[in-house]
Structures are given as C-alpha cells and as structure tokens.
Amino acid sequence: MSWEQQQGYPQQGQGYGQEYGYSGSVQQPYQQQPYPPQAYPQQSYPQPYSQEYVDHGYDGQSVPDATSPMPVVEPEPEPPVLEAPADAEAEEEKPPSRPPGRDRYFDTLRAVALIRVVAYHTFGWAWAGMVFPSMGIMFGLAGTLMAKSLERPAFKVVKSRMRRLLPPFWFWGLFVVLAMLIHDWMPGWQIVFWVVPLGDPPGNQWAVQAWEILWYLRTYLWFVLLSPVLLKVFRLAPVPVLLLSLAPIVVFHFLWEPPDNRLGSALTDLATFLFCWMLGFAHRDKVLERLKPLVVVVLSLAAIGFGGWYAFTHQAESGSYDLDDIPLAQAFWSAGYVMLLMWAKSYFGIDFAWLTRFRRTDRIVTIFNSRAVTIYLWHEIALILAVPLIDQFWNVPAFEKWLPLESQWFMFGIGWVLIAVFVLVCGWVEDVAGKKKPQLLPGGRPARMGM
Template sequence: MRNRYLDLLRAAAIVRVIVYHLFGWPWLSLLLPAMGVMFALAGSLAAASLEKRPARKVVFSRLRRLLPPLWLLGLIAVPAMLAAGWASEHNGEHPFDTGHLWHLAFWIFPLGDPPGSDRAADLWDPLWYIRAYVWFLLLSPLMWLVYRKIGWLAVAAPIVAIAVLDKTGFSLPDTADAAMWDFVTYGACWIAGFAHHDGRIRRIGPRTLVFLVLVLGLVALYWQNGHQGEEHWDLNDVPESQALWSIAFVLLALRWEPSMTWLPRVRPLDRLVTLLNARAVTIYLWHNLAITAVWPVLGLIALGGVTFDDIGHGLDGPVDLTAAMVLTLLAVLAFGWVEDLAARRRPRLWPTAAPTLRRAEVPPEEAVPALVGAYPIGGGMAARPEGPDFADRSAGHTSAAAAMHREQFRRSAPRSVPWAADVPAIEGVPGDGTGPLRLSEPGTTTPIRPPGGTGPLPLPAGPDAIQPVGGSSDPDSATRPFGDNEPSGAMRPRSATDPGGAIHPLDATGPEGATRPFVEGPAFGGATHQPGNTTEPGGGTDQFGGSRGAGRHAAPGDARDLDAPPSDWPPARLGGGRGGGVPDWFRQQRNGFSDSNPE
C-alpha cells in the first residue's frame, strides 16, 4: 500500500519547484525546502529497496527508471540547440568544441551536468538534480551499510563535511566540485530518509525533536543573515543554510505522519497527487522549458486580440502560473509515457488511477493456503501490480519456516473442502491468502458475506463441514494437521472468547499457544485492528467481532502504534503465541508497493 502522506509531500514539493522557478520568490525556499524533501523521500524508498534486494539490482532498477526520460529530453534538446547556434558559442558556459565534446556523455549517464547552449540555459540548468540523484543512488549501498553501523552519526556526517570544507577551503575541478557540494548539502536529507524507513525518526521524543529542529533552524537563519547571496533570504544561494534548514524541515515533516483517510474523499486532489507522483521525472525535466514558453505563448494569444489590458494587470501572476501549469501538463501528455516504459508498465497518457493489476500465476511450490472462515483460501491465482519491482518478489520465499507452514496446511486439508486453486478468491495480494480477501463458496464466485458485512462467517453444513475435534463420530472428517491421535494439533473453530468463526491450528503448547501463521492486517476478509483490546496480548478486534492478536505486535507489553505505516512495523515472528505474525519476506513484499514509483 502506498504511503499517501509521502505522496502528498512529494506533490507539494514538485508544485513548489514550479512556482519558485516561475516567480523566483526567495521566501519559498524557507516555506518548503523542496529539494531536501524530495531527496529525503527518495532516500526512504532506496532504503526500502536495499533491505529487500541486492544493491546491484536496486541501483540498476532505479537508474533504469530515471534515465530514459532524460535521454528523450536530450534527443530533442541537443539537436535543437545545435540548430540554434550552440556551436558558435565559443565563450559560453558549455562551449561546443573538440575539447568539450566528451561532456555530451553526461546526457547519457549524468555523473556531471549535461551541457547545453547559453540560450537554452533554462532547459539544462535544473538538471543538476538528476546528476545529484544519480550520485546518491550509486553511493546508497555504501551509505546504507554505514548508516546501519553508526545510525545518527551518518546523518550528521554531511553537515560536518560542510564545516570541514568551509574551514579548509578544499575544492575539486568544476564538475566534481559541484557534485561534491550538492552531496554534502543534501546528504543529510537522503540519509534521514533511511531513518524514516527504519522508524528511527519516529522513535525520537517529541521534545527532543522540537528542540533539535529549533536549534538547526536558528543556526541556519543566523548563517543566512551573515552570508546573503544574490537574493536575500534565498537558501538556494547558501548551501550551509540550505543543508541545516532542509534537514530540520525533513525531521519535522517525517516525525509525525497525519492520517490521510480524507484524501480519497477529495477526488480532484487525490487524482492530482497521483498524477504528480507518477510523472515526477517528466514534470521536473520539462517544467522549466514550459515556463520559458509562457510569454511567447501569451504573446501569440495577444496577437489574437486578447491582451493583458483586457485581463487586468492584477491577474498577471495567476495567468502566468496557469499557462505554466497547462504547458507542463501538455509535456506530461507528450512525453510522460516514457516513465511507464522505463518502469515496465503499460503506457498511460493520464495516470490518475492506481497502477494496473495483472493476473500472475503463483508457482505451486510458493502457494501457501491460509484458513479464513471455514475454507482454506490461498494459492492459485494472484493479482500483482505491474512494474519492475514486482517481477521477482515471489522468488526466495522458500525458507524453512515458510516450508513448515506449507506442509502444516497441506496436511490439515479436509478431503471435502476445495483448495484455493478451485476458488478464485484473492484480489491484489500474493498467493498465500493474507491481505484483502474475497471469500467464495466452493466452486463458485459467490462471496461468503454475512448481512451488512458483520458477525462471524457462517460455517458450512453437511458433508463439506469441517468438524472440530470430538465434534463428529467419523474421525476422518476431523482436521488434524499432526495426525489423528494428536489432539494438540487439531483444527477447531474459535472458542467462546474468540468467536470470529475462523479455524486455526494448535501447536504443542495447547490452546494458549495457538498459532495462526498468516494473520495480519485485514486477513479476515478485510478485518481492521482496533487498539485497546486486552483479550489477547497485542490484541485487536476484527470486523467479525472476534478478538485476536495482531501479527505486527512483537510481544505482550511491547506497545506499537497501530496507525504507523507498514515500514515502521517491527519484524514479525513465526509461531510463538497467538497472532504469531507473518514471515519477514511476506511483510516486505506486501509493503513494497510504495517502492513502485520513481521520484
């Protein structure tokens, strides 16, 4: 599930960048340090990927989605700049001569700033962000290892590096020096993204965080006051102030994540946030060119008889902003599909909906059925979101623990109850039966739902019923995962204190040690956890009225915020008490959806 709060932050940062480049208001850099926020969000997603996959695959996947939009821009821009006389600009910032031709390689792999003509400076000037992003990606595996060793010291290291550079006056050649300064300016924000992913930011005490943010912010303002750039109070001119103010804002913004349940109800804003996130790279690459085209376009409109005198000079700003946004959206329509191809998604002109789901066959050896209500649901067909990060997520799920549960459920199958291969019951989740489920009658697609969606699931009657131990004269009809003669391993419905109607196996410790391996989140047909239930350790209430332990709770008495995003859930355990949790590989796979979007 995507974190819509992070999506909203990224969308706000993108809009702020456009408005700043259009009007140049210095105070916008104080109101929202957009670049620091974007680097922090990218760092959080990079950490999530590095935790699940080899570093080489993570870096390659990210670069594969970032570079094709840049290549398309270069394919159009470089010939256009040459046609406009770039070769004759011998004294330009990027002269087009034999001594500098090798710089054109930066349009392919931007370790340095892609070059361009002085006339087209508005086109290539913002590309420093792409160059800085590439360097952060390449160094992320190393930074992730260092961060896991030294924690907050890694976040502070770039700030300390700025002080060292100021004190020593150390510098590098032009291209390398720009990359070095951007790295130390925004490095703390990128690594703070790591701290957001592993929950370290959320563990900072509120008073400590507020004090830290105030100190960083005041130092940033003090330094800015004594080292003003071309525009007073524009943090973009002073990297020291930018670094301190950005990390202070990032810590504050990522410490408290408000509920976003309101966003889907505001449909236009929800769709706009989705669009801006799905086309973030395209918007960034083309927005400055769109801004440059605003006044020529408005001039053409004036030739048609509409002038600013007709509109009113007080509306110049809104008209310019509207024109810039419209032209940027036209660029999204014309070139945004490249991001879909780069991410191995079906191209979409206007991606305001969730990514398309496709049906994907789960390998038989990975299909782990889970018991929900009276029927074992799982395996069979599963729907997974399209995208580069989902193709290989079912690989590697053959741990000993997962194999144990597969065997346990295989042995527990009653003869007369169909398995999930015969029940098309899963929407948008892997084939092990956890997540949102649609329960079906055997051999049909008719949902099993009590009236109003509440109350216990009905148990089937007749020959298809699963009998509890001792509930049938026919011992073969009882479900015993560990043998007919071992009642401690029998299957039974919930007891009077656990009336949800679900079946779960008992381990050797008896009823108090019941193990439900795949109970987490909305596992019982969309059950939702409610805090404050003390019937079980770490317990919650499912929508069918039963009380159960939440798989994301680590242990009795170990408090967890039930509203925390999935990235902040503690590692789950297999077995070991009621609501024993889910395997780490499945928690990571389910939580990885937010990793599907390029910055």
C-alpha cells in the same frame, strides 16, 4: 556550473546554478511585454494501488511483491451488464478505500514540492525555500524509499533506479540537445554526460534555463549509486552517523572549498543534501521513532534557526537570503525542516488516508507522483514557451482587454497548461521506463463492461 560556462560564457545570477551546479539561482520573473509585440487537452476514478509502495518519479519505482504461492482461482466471467442496478449510482458515490501499501502523506509532499519548484522558477521568490524546502524534502523521500528497496539485492535496485530515470531524461535531452545544436552549440567529449549524467551535462547559454535543473538528476543518481554503502555505514551507528552527515558541508564551507568544476559541483550538492537522504534511512529504520520528542524538536529548531540566521547574515556574499544561493544555510534549514516532517509522520502516524475521499484531489496527487520526472524535466521549457505564447495574446483585442496578460500569475497558469500538455504527450515514457503499459494519464478507473 557547466564546463562551457567555465570557458567564458556569461554568468547568470549567483547560487548553486552557476557556481555549484544547483538550479536554485534567483531567477528574475519572466518579463512580458506591456504592449503588443512588434514582430514576431469524463471524470475518472483512481485505480487500486499495488500492494507495494510504488516509487514514482525521481525516486524510481518499487518492484511489486512476489506473487502468492497459493493459486488464484479466477471467477467465471459474468454476462455483460446491460442495465445498471438501482443502487449502482449510490455505490459509485462511496469514497474509495485506502490504497493498500501506499502512504498518501509522502505522495502529497512530493506533489507540493513539485508545485513549489514551478512557482519558484516562475516568480523567483527568495523566501520560497524557507516556506517549503522542496529539494531537501524530495531527497528525504527518495532516501526512505531507497532504504526500503535495498531490502532486495543492491545491484538490482540500482539497475532498476537507473532504468526508470534515464529513458525520460534521454527523451527530454534529445529535444534540448538538437535545439542547442541548431543554435550553434559545439559539444566536446563532455557530451557523454547527456547519456549518463554523473556530471553536469554541457550546454550553451541559449538553453541554460532548460538544462540548469539537471543538477538534481545528477545528485540523485550519485545518491542511488552510493546508497548501498551509505546504508551499511548508517546501520553501524544510526544516530551518530546521521548527525555526522552534516559534517561534509561544514568542512566544505569553512575548511576546504571544492574546485569550481563538475567535481566540485557534485561534491557540494551531495554534501548539502546528505543529511536529508540519511534522514530517509532513519525514517525507514524507525530510528526517529525511538528518539525523545523533545530532543528531535530542539535539534530540528536549532538547525532551522542556524540555517536562517546564516542566510540572513550573509546576504552580502550571495546577493540575497535565498537558501539556494547559500549551501550551508540550505543544508541546515532543510535538515531541521525535513527532520520535523519525518519525525511527525512516525510519531503521530500521519498517512493522509483521508485524501482518498476526495477523488479529484487524490487523482491529481497520483498524477503528480506518476509523472514526477516528466513534470520536473519539462516545467522550465513550459515556462519558456509561455512567454511568446502570451505575447501572441496581445494581438487579440478581447484578450488584451479582459485577460491579465501582464500578471505573472497568468503566466504561472499558462505554464501549468503547457506542463499538462507535456504530461499527456511525453509522460508515457515513464511508463515504458517502468516496464508498464503506457497510459495517457495514470490513476484512471479501469473500464467496465456495459459502461
């Protein structure tokens, strides 16, 4: 809960969003007016990936491998291709080879997680977190990538993560803060959290739907800062430490309730997803591969079972069985679900290499991973803007007759159109933050002479 809400601003719903700094409150579907209101952007091919797994989005990006000590002799450039050879078209039809150093399984999980987040904030489905616990999955992916990055000096890794996260946040925050100031917001010293979100950034109720999602960036940032210590502790006794990482949320729920302020919000969210982050360490260190399959499956199903049971038997306290309203249930359900995904990846060697044969789908997955921060930050604003935009459609008789203007699915589609606009207009900030040449859309085919 933001500082301002504690001072008397009206509460909206329940759950982490208002009590724990978590944006998972059960949002009511956006309402669209049944009648007209009274007043009121060539197909391209993926670029070859780098040798190092590029850690995009919330998880930052890995630093490329050191250059080879052997000198590279550049071939003498050929003359421009003025006419394509006879087999050029057939050559282009060949599916791209598997990108070296990348794992499309993780890339796909992140893309699906982002889609699920947008769907949840559109429809407010209470069951969405049980079908696919996006937040736990994204923390698990971030944990394994952080463990990989910490093979380098910790200070450089933390600095790199913050550099990749903060500029997109500042760029987005500039618009949100200015809009709130125009709408009579009077900030206090807590505005410093809009510079480094170690606590919930303050805001007014007018823009709560936009800024309430920042709990994730705040929690991720704390995990990044704590990871050098957490990884050292984990490697002392991997399995016991992994199991004990569920203890904090149990303590917070049954023995000591954190205060209802910024500190309490941060502690609760960290405890809720600590196991998922540590699972990322376990996957990177191949701890899960060494466990017996029966043990992993039994423990995972037990955690899922307990989380589901607790959610359904405590609806009276939260108002629904939505995991985002019940931190204890969220912690155990996500723990079991993410453990199965991580273990299956290690045990069965899943890598989704086949995805590269489908150029369009593979390109979409690449865009989602390269623009993950942009999509996450701007998706709520896109959904907010979709409502008045659809309202204007009612003024066009043909739209009113032939378009499903009352359908939430229509608004979901319009929301993604606006998200695509924000990706095109604002996504370059992620490239700048990652010290790369800005691109309109990542993953395109490099230009060739004569084409």
